[in-house]
Amino acid sequence: MSDWQLGCCEGFDRLDLNKVSLSIFENMAGLIDWTDPNILYSAAMIVFKPFYWLGVARIEWHTHIFSALCGSAYRACYLFGISILMMGCVRDWRFNEMMASQPKLDMLDGSLGATLGVLFIVMGSTLVLTSFWALGFTGTFLGDYFGIYLEERVTGFPFNVTDNPMYWGTTMNFVGFAFWNASPAGLMMILLIVLMYKIIIYFEEPFTAMIYREKAERGKKSA
Numbered sequence: 001m002s003d004w005q006l007g008c009c010e011g012f013d014r015l016d017l018n019k020v021s022l023s024i025f026e027n028m029a030g031l032i033d034w035t036d037p038n039i040l041y042s043a044a045m046i047v048f049k050p051f052y053w054l055g056v057a058r059i060e061w062h063t064h065i066f067s068a069l070c071g072s073a074y075r076a077c078y079l080f081g082i083s084i085l086m087m088g089c090v091r092d093w094r095f096n097e098m099m100a101s102q103p104k105l106d107m108l109d110g111s112l113g114a115t116l117g118v119l120f121i122v123m124g125s126t127l128v129l130t131s132f133w134a135l136g137f138t139g140t141f142l143g144d145y146f147g148i149y150l151e152e153r154v155t156g157f158p159f160n161v162t163d164n165p166m167y168w169g170t171t172m173n174f175v176g177f178a179f180w181n182a183s184p185a186g187l188m189m190i191l192l193i194v195l196m197y198k199i200i201i202y203f204e205e206p207f208t209a210m211i212y213r214e215k216a217e218r219g220k221k222s223a
Contacts, residue, residue: 031103031184038098039185045091046192050200053084057145061211066146073146074138081141095174099183108182117180120172127169130158140166144211163205167197 032039060066060076070076108116132140134156138148158165171193178186 031105032188033102033185036098036101036185038094038101039189042091042094042098042189043192045087045094046189047196049084049087049091050196052087053080053142054200054204056080057142058207061145064147073143073148077138077141077143077146077148080146081137084141095186095189096177096181098189099178099181099186102183102185104182105184105187106182108179110182113179113182117176117178120176120179122176124169124172124174124176127158127161127165127172131165131169134159144208149212149215164197164201167201171197 056066057080060080064073066076066080067073070079105113107113134154135150137143138146139150139154144150158169162168171190174186174193175190178190
């Protein structure tokens with residue numbers, strides 16, 4: 001991997017939360033109103049959403065129950081994808097509600113925060129949108145768990161920058177909105193977002209590899 005590929009989003013991939021200096025977050029923690037229930041609501045959605053999509057996809061892979069109920073794998077995958085998008089809207093709304101109800105960080109409440117915010121949002125949105133374009137709807141929303149396979153591994157941009165551009169692009173969008181809103185609570189919540197994506201990747205990547213390995217073996221037997 002070349003040096004330029006170890007840029008912004010690769011940093012999330014390689015982030016070891018055990019080695020993160022907590023001093024800056026300890027300072028920000030003093031600026032957060034921990035009695036605000038919006039923190040709990042936002043954290044709950046951040047935690048629940050990835051476990052929802054991974055749990056439903058695993059159930060479908062093992063039982064095909066949703067394809068049976070919907071009448072086809074494609075219909076089930078599209079409904080599943082729509083549910084994830086709707087849940088993402090609720091998660092983002094709760095995140096914005098939390099930032100709106102929390103104190104602001106003075107040093108970011110101006111042109112610095114706005115500039116950093118726009119920069120991260122542009123980079124994050126680029127990763128998310130180009131990832132969606134490369135994978136398509138079913139590829140993005142775990143179609144392989146529904147038996148809808150990609151013909152070949154996607155290796156072009158943005159997958160030549162990071163293996164998980166959708167996850168890290170979304171994370172960068174959250175960072176951008178936290179900067180834009182000069183929100184210490186928003187920046188603190190990024191730690192939880194990164195942790196959840198790292199947990200999901202830990203379970204998702206080997207399982208997806210197993211799906212395509214089994215597909216290849218079936219292809220050899222039928223040849």
